[in-house]
Amino acid sequence: MTTGTNKDPIKTITTHYIDGTFVESHGREVMDVIRPTDGRVIARVTLADEEDTRRAVAAAKRTFVTYGRSTKDDRAKILRRLHEAASARLDDLTAAMVEEYGGVVQFAGLIVQSGVNAFLAAEKALQEMEWTRSWDKTTVTLEPVGVAGLITAWNANALFICLKLASAVAAGCTVVIKAFKRAPNWSPAARVVPRVSRQATS
Numbered sequence: 001m002t003t004g005t006n007k008d009p010i011k012t013i014t015t016h017y018i019d020g021t022f023v024e025s026h027g028r029e030v031m032d033v034i035r036p037t038d039g040r041v042i043a044r045v046t047l048a049d050e051e052d053t054r055r056a057v058a059a060a061k062r063t064f065v066t067y068g069r070s071t072k073d074d075r076a077k078i079l080r081r082l083h084e085a086a087s088a089r090l091d092d093l094t095a096a097m098v099e100e101y102g103g104v105v106q107f108a109g110l111i112v113q114s115g116v117n118a119f120l121a122a123e124k125a126l127q128e129m130e131w132t133r134s135w136d137k138t139t140v141t142l143e144p145v146g147v148a149g150l151i152t153a154w155n156a157n158a159l160f161i162c163l164k165l166a167s168a169v170a171a172g173c174t175v176v177i178k179a180f181k182r183a184p185n186w187s188p189a190a191r192v193v194p195r196v197s198r199q200a201t202s
Contacts, residue, residue, distance in 0.1 A: 011043040016052055019059035026051040036102035053176070060147040060174040068144045068172050072131070076123050078169055083119035086162065090116060093158045101155055115162030122166035144172030151178050 015022040027049030032041045048056075086093070090112060097108040132141045148168045152160040157179055168175045 010041055013043060014046045016048050016056070018052070018056045019062075023055075025049075026055075033100065035099060042099065056176045057147060060176050064144070064146055064174040067174055068146070070172055072126055075170055075172060076126055079119045079123040079126070079166065082166070082169065083116060083123075086116040086119065097156065097158060101157075111156050111159050115156075115159035118163045118166040119169075122170040126170040146173065148173040148175045149178065150175050 014025055016025055017023075025046040025048060027047050029047045029049070031045050031047055033043040033045055034040065035042045090109075093112045093115075094105060094109045097103055097112060098105055101108065103111070129142075132139060134140075148164075148171075150161070150164040150168065152164070161177060161179075165175060165177070
């Protein structure tokens with residue numbers, strides 16, 4: 001492992017995206033993010049602790065009080081805006097995957113595009129799904145369950161965040177996202193996605 005040079009400065013990330021804004025971490029544990037192509041430390045990230053998690057869950061619960069009652073049209077609009085916002089940051093998301101996952105641009109671009117397209121796929125499913133089903137004297141209504149905890153795998157982080165976020169938004173759930181702790185590619189992607197979300201919902 002080597003450290004970055006003056007030409008390639010090390011990023012320092014000390015905040016988490018909670019309740020629509022970036023806030024300073026209560027946690028104090030710091031982890032190096034290493035670029036796999038050359039073994040250089042490209043970022044130092046302050047990890048969330050239990051207090052940060054409680055704050056994130058509490059914020060998601062507060063938002064669910066209103067979002068859980070949103071209409072199908074409300075959710076469809078948000079999914080379209082998420083797709084538009086993510087599409088506008090496609091190059092940033094691809095660059096993040098190339099830098100930290102080590103994939104080539106052609107491969108990373110296809111993976112990220114699949115994630116971005118998940119928002120449109122979720123909107124389509126939202127329109128086609130039967131939310132109330134009846135037979136005999138029985139009626140079943142599909143309803144949002146509350147806060148969804150989204151845990152991503154170690155690779156293709158932007159893809160997994162988009163896939164899971166799209167499903168949660170369509171279902172009417174608010175979310176808390178936890179990237180895999182040791183994932184080499186989590187920090188840039190996890191910094192771009194909240195900005196996409198904020199742009200889409202503001």
